[in-house]
Each structure stands twice: as structure tokens, then as C-alpha cells.
Amino acid sequence: MPWGLLPPSSAVVTDVGSGVNLPAGTYDVATTTYHSTTGAESNLSATTTVTITAGERIQIVITPTQAEASLYTHVRVYLRQQSTQSRFYLVSSLGTGGNITMPA
Helix, strand or coil, X not given: CCCCCCCCCCCEEEEECCCCCCCCEEEEEEEEEECCCCCCECCCCCCEEXXXXXXXXXXXXXXXXXXXXXXXXXXXXXXXXXXXXXXXXXXXXXXXXXXXXXXX
């Protein structure tokens, strides 16, 4: 039996639409699972890389199984731009199933 929370098993990351001020570039996206009652958070998931043009958004779709969703309350999304950032930054937190577009 694993000790602690595991990162989400699947996240689909794509570039979508326009109309925002996100700079063009290559971004790394990682996720964690988080339990709001205990404050427990998993390690970062494996990173997914997406390249966008200026003004495009990054969409992340996370669909945990029912068994996974019973272990945590939120999925946290971290982002870094490869050319300018060495650390990941928390950009969003969502319930145990969902579809988010960043920036909102």
C-alpha cells in the first residue's frame, strides 16, 4: 500500500484558442493531488510539455477514477515557461474532476 498521496494518473494538456496574454513559448505542466482537510499533497506528476504561440491558452483535462477521487479533494496545476523559469508555480486548483483553461 503506498504511503501518502499519488499524483494524478492522467492529465491531457493541449493548446487552445486565443485572446489572452500568455507569452509564446514552451511550457512544462505538472500536477499534484491535494487533500484540503489534511493538507497532504503528492509529489509532482511527470511533466507534459506544450508549445504555444502568443495569446494561446493551455488546456488541462484531468479525469480521475472514482477510486482516485476518493483519496483527495483537489488537483493542483503547476506551470513553468522553459526559457525563463526554473521552478514550477501553482496556477490553479480544481475539484476531483474537471477541465480548466489557463489563464481563465
